[in-house]
Amino acid sequence: MKPSDLLTPTPAGLYCPPADIYIDPVRPVARALITHGHSDHARAGHGAVLATRDTLAIMALRYGEAFTGSQQAASARETIRIGAVDFRFVPAGHVLGSAQIVVEHKGLRIVVSGDYKRERDPTCAPFEPVPCDVFITEATFGLPVFRHPPAHAEAAKLLDSVRLFPDRTHIVGAYSLGKAQRLMALIREAGYERPLYIHGAVEKITEFYQAQGIPLGEIRKVEPSGRKAEGRKAFAGEIVICPPSAIQDLWSRRFPDPVTAFASGWMRVRARARQKGVELPLIISDHADWDDLQATIREVQANEIWITHGEAEALAHWCGTVGLKGMPLHLVGYGDEGEAEPEAKPAEASA
Ligand SMILES: [Zn+2]
Numbered sequence: 150m151k152p153s154d155l156l157t158p159t160p161a162g163l164y165c166p167p168a169d170i171y172i173d174p175v176r177p178v179a180r181a182l183i184t185h186g187h188s189d190h191a192r193a194g195h196g197a198v199l200a201t202r203d204t205l206a207i208m209a210l211r212y213g214e215a216f217t218g219s220q221q222a223a224s225a226r227e228t229i230r231i232g233a234v235d236f237r238f239v240p241a242g243h244v245l246g247s248a249q250i251v252v253e254h255k256g257l258r259i260v261v262s263g264d265y266k267r268e269r270d271p272t273c274a275p276f277e278p279v280p281c282d283v284f285i286t287e288a289t290f291g292l293p294v295f296r297h298p299p300a301h302a303e304a305a306k307l308l309d310s311v312r313l314f315p316d317r318t319h320i321v322g323a324y325s326l327g328k329a330q331r332l333m334a335l336i337r338e339a340g341y342e343r344p345l346y347i348h349g350a351v352e353k354i355t356e357f358y359q360a361q362g363i364p365l366g367e368i369r370k371v372e373p374s375g376r377k378a379e380g381r382k383a384f385a386g387e388i389v390i391c392p393p394s395a396i397q398d399l400w401s402r403r404f405p406d407p408v409t410a411f412a413s414g415w416m417r418v419r420a421r422a423r424q425k426g427v428e429l430p431l432i433i434s435d436h437a438d439w440d441d442l443q444a445t446i447r448e449v450q451a452n453e454i455w456i457t458h459g460e461a462e463a464l465a466h467w468c469g470t471v472g473l474k475g476m477p478l479h480l481v482g483y484g485d486e487g488e489a490e491p492e493a494k495p496a497e498a499s500a
């Protein structure tokens with residue numbers, strides 16, 4: 150059996166003919182397997198969804214309980230047979246609930262890694278490398294310029310700035326699923342004990358993380374509509390975490406003389422930070438950087454590397470230089486972490 154008989158790229162996403170399922174489809178399909186809850190991978194409207202319990206719960210929080218016709222939860226590493234194909238969900242270290250999907254049939258093993266990272270993250274299970282014949286990877290940060298510094302050092306930068314400017318509010322843009330909660334956990338690990346303030350769009354997912362036993366300390370929601378009584382002074386010296394889109398909108402004007410920060414792998418690019426009006430760029434990413442993409446590819450020992458999105462050509466080229474077959478798939482509909490944010494939803498944006 151050829152790998153392309155087991156998994157094949159289609160406009161709706163990666164399709165597995167012998168099981169008649171799609172992985173992370175970008176269009177509504179009858180049966181979908183979903184790697185994680187970011188909106189470019191997890192969409193509403195499928196007939197049936199198989200995913201980890203946390204991913205199913207996150208989808209229900211974002212889209213409502215009726216996000217799919219039926220659902221089935223996959224335990225970590227449990228083998229689930231569909232048709233004659235075996236599937237396993239193995240932790241990807243990206244966000245809570247995130248999984249790689251191992252697809253196995255007639256002795257051929259393909260790993261669909263979804264989005265992943267290798268750096269320690271106190272809010273989710275670490276990535277587990279699975280040796281395979283074909284490894285399917287993203288390449289969001291697949292260029293040598295992207296080398297993420299240790300996340301705890303970036304969190305320390307934020308706290309240094311808070312100490313340096315005790316009268317200013319630090320507004321930190323962070324994606325509402327995963328990044329925001331990881332940042333909270335990093336801030337707590339650094340010993341910061343004051344309440345952390347959040348934008349309404351971050352609330353539901355944060356409560357879900359807490360309910361799963363992830364300690365994030367005291368979290369307070371910034372009340373909407375800028376109640377004057379709360380006073381601008383109330384937020385002086387505090388840390389406020391919000392979706393990136395809120396940094397520049399009206400919402401942020403309620404805070405006195407704010408320092409704007411943004412936690413993202415893209416903050417490695419100075420021009421991006423400037424363009425977004427970010428004063429304090431924090432390079433914290435939930436994606437593998439250039440070194441970790443390479444290390445992971447070597448570790449899983451696959452001969453063929455299929456690259457879904459991001460800097461696919463650059464990573465495919467590198468594969469060639471080390472004797473591996475690298476193949477860009479040019480899948481459409483998957484974004485970088487910026488596009489993974491459902492910030493277009495007016496309900497969230499206005500909160
Ligand atoms: Zn993602």
Ligand SMILES: [Zn+2]
Nearest residue numbers: 189264483484
């Ligand atoms: Zn993604």
